[in-house]
Amino acid sequence: MNNRQQNADQIDAFSRYLAERKPMLKQQYEQRLAHDLSRQQWQGCFQRNVLAVLTAFYDEAFYQLHATPFETRQYPVNNGMSELTRQLLTAFQGFIDEFLLFVVDKHRTSCALSNFPDEHKPDKDYINDVKREIAELWRTFALKLNTHFLDRI
Template identity: 50%
Template sequence: MQNQSTNAESLAEFRRFLAGQKDTMKAHYHELLAGDLSQQNWDGLFERNVLEVMKKAYADAFRYLLTLPFDSSGLPVYIGVSELAKQILGLYDGYTDEFLAYVLDKHHSSNALSNFPGEHNPDYAYVNQVKHGIAEFWREFALNINAFCLERG
């Protein structure tokens, strides 16, 4: 089938985009962090900046995805979820955890944050709160991906 080849190429292209996006996300986080530090805006900077980066990353990824020639015609849909959407979303396995690990490492090693223990070494509850915020963005992103795939069928 033609769509298998097209989808494989599009998935590979999107995978490359995601790999490149990781560096962009880190740079964006550093930019936001530097801005907060220069303005002495410490309170909640971990949550605020992580959520800002993730929101932008999902929006940029969706815009990029729209440019790729995915074709879900002939692919199964199970309880409203396109098989193609599952394949696309599967590329995100470990994506958020990797970014959070990077950010937490930066916070732990930051001398500028060492006087603010809640930001220097965010506790489990704070990190979990941030993960819940990311989950809201993910839910919207995943629904948009699925709608996109269903429209391409």
């Protein structure tokens, strides 16, 4: 098997890994939310728990990719980004949107949050603030991954 095919197989395996992680991330969010509510820490729980779950997930995904023996020298670098980085980042397409839809729905259907309108029904501004922080997490992850691959060229 040639290096390009081996890399393609590893990218496919990573895509499957992402698909398998989705339900686990939702479960982690539910556990964190339940923990907050049991301690009456509802203020900011949407933001705090989304960012905590995604921070841990991006770290885990990076280490998963870091441990994968990709052949990096065969990929071109365009505008400072390895083509391999671009291909792997594509595997995340729609990932965050799906997760946020789940979280918002979880909050909107939570009886325990119904007395806290900012958390029960997060408004557009609150959600956008969280999305900006998620974008920073994503940026950090993508740069770290790209640097890893560029260092191996």
